[in-house]
Amino acid sequence: MAEVVFKDVYKYFDDTLVVDNFSFQVNDKEFVVIVGPSGCGKSTTLRMVAGLESITSGDILIGNRVVNDVSPKNRDIAMVFQNYALYPHMDVYRNMAFGLKLQKIPQDEIDRRVARAADILGIEPLLRRKPKQLSGGQRQRVAVGRAIVREPSVFLFDEPLSNLDAKLRVQMRAEIKKLHDRLRTTMMYVTHDQVEAMTMGDRIVILKDGVLQQAGTPMDVYRYPENMFVAGFIGSPSMNMIQAYVSNGQLVTGNTSIPIEGFFEKTFNLDDVSECIVGIRPEDFFIPTSTDNQTPAFDATIELIETTGAEVLIHCSLNTMSMVIRAMPDSYIPDANSIKVGFNPARMHLFDGKSEMTLRR
Ligand SMILES: Nc1ncnc2c1ncn2[C@@H]1O[C@H](COP(=O)(O)OP(=O)(O)OP(=O)(O)O)[C@@H](O)[C@H]1O
Numbered sequence: 001m002a003e004v005v006f007k008d009v010y011k012y013f014d015d016t017l018v019v020d021n022f023s024f025q026v027n028d029k030e031f032v033v034i035v036g037p038s039g040c041g042k043s044t045t046l047r048m049v050a051g052l053e054s055i056t057s058g059d060i061l062i063g064n065r066v067v068n069d070v071s072p073k074n075r076d077i078a079m080v081f082q083n084y085a086l087y088p089h090m091d092v093y094r095n096m097a098f099g100l101k102l103q104k105i106p107q108d109e110i111d112r113r114v115a116r117a118a119d120i121l122g123i124e125p126l127l128r129r130k131p132k133q134l135s136g137g138q139r140q141r142v143a144v145g146r147a148i149v150r151e152p153s154v155f156l157f158d159e160p161l162s163n164l165d166a167k168l169r170v171q172m173r174a175e176i177k178k179l180h181d182r183l184r185t186t187m188m189y190v191t192h193d194q195v196e197a198m199t200m201g202d203r204i205v206i207l208k209d210g211v212l213q214q215a216g217t218p219m220d221v222y223r224y225p226e227n228m229f230v231a232g233f234i235g236s237p238s239m240n241m242i243q244a245y246v247s248n249g250q251l252v253t254g255n256t257s258i259p260i261e262g263f264f265e266k267t268f269n270l271d272d273v274s275e276c277i278v279g280i281r282p283e284d285f286f287i288p289t290s291t292d293n294q295t296p297a298f299d300a301t302i303e304l305i306e307t308t309g310a311e312v313l314i315h316c317s318l319n320t321m322s323m324v325i326r327a328m329p330d331s332y333i334p335d336a337n338s339i340k341v342g343f344n345p346a347r348m349h350l351f352d353g354k355s356e357m358t359l360r361r
């Protein structure tokens with residue numbers, strides 16, 4: 001069993017607080033992704049698990065054992081970094097075997113482990129090559145292989161794919177996911193890329209300025225973001241945020257009013273709210289047919305239409321706010337500057353304008 005437990009963990013660099021009261025449990029065999037913008041404390045959090053960074057206060061446990069004062073090599077973890085740091089003068093086999101030799105593991109056991117890792121990663125033909133004779137993706141695999149042969153109880157990955165081009169990154173992220181399915185070992189994976197987080201994590205942890213914003217399954221945080229930061233960070237293009245206020249039982253934005261009675265009052269807590277932010281994802285907008293005057297709609301002005309092939313992004317403005325609508329390539333787009341933009345109220349998000357927290361009950 002190798003859960004990783006954080007209990008009230010703080011980390012200061014001198015006077016600067018970079019991890020602020022972090023408490024979380026990575027369950028045994030779980031794949032948890034830590035995601036957030038640059039500088040939010042992701043690497044520091046992972047490096048504290050690895051023992052490469054001290055903890056200012058709090059506890060970190062790996063498999064029920066407090067590891068605060070345990071040296072990195074005795075933590076039963078293996079870490080893969082962004083720059084793979086392969087030994088340039090050693091071939092692939094020796095790169096993978098080196099750490100095991102230091103641990104005085106018997107040669108036949110080393111051979112067995114390297115052969116298994118090479119098989120899992122499909123790099124048997126490369127075992128006699130030096131790192132400089134490998135592509136970026138192959139070096140990446142060797143770095144992962146070096147972690148696999150240690151047979152750790154926890155794998156730690158810090159942006160291992162960021163040196164790869166976009167296509168290879170998509171391929172390798174699927175491979176790491178498959179690796180997890182195969183090894184069934186606890187994994188913690190750090191990235192700033194929300195797509196990577198969404199596609200790989202059993203659960204994802206969203207950090208901002210060293211503070212945990214939300215943790216949950218990818219679909220949970222996507223459907224039910226607890227605050228505007230998470231709502232805007234997860235999903236691409238980002239959720240549209242539209243200012244509104246509550247007046248006479250109506251939610252008013254620009255010249256659109258949506259009656260609160262019925263659905264909204266059950267779903268959202270609007271009791272003490274005057275100003276709020278309506279959040280609507282690009283895919284939750286649609287262009288109503290001319291006969292549909294039931295659905296709530298905004299009057300918007302088309303600014304730009306982008307076609308990617310699989311979808312069309314319609315950039316619009318609504319008063320001074322801009323919004324993006326995601327539509328199918330064959331959907332009807334009126335040949336006019338101003339359009340009505342409908343949305344499904346059940347897919348609407350609502351945030352307190354001041355606290356930026358969700359108003360969902
Ligand atoms: N050794 C250090 N001394 C002082 N400050 C540091 C040190 N290491 C990191 N920091 C600061 O701590 C904060 C968190 O850094 P960290 O590397 O954990 O961020 P990150 O989320 O991994 O960012 P990125 O996505 O850019 O890798 C940053 O503000 C960084 O400048």
Ligand SMILES: [Mg+2]
Nearest residue numbers: 042043044158
């Ligand atoms: Mg980092």
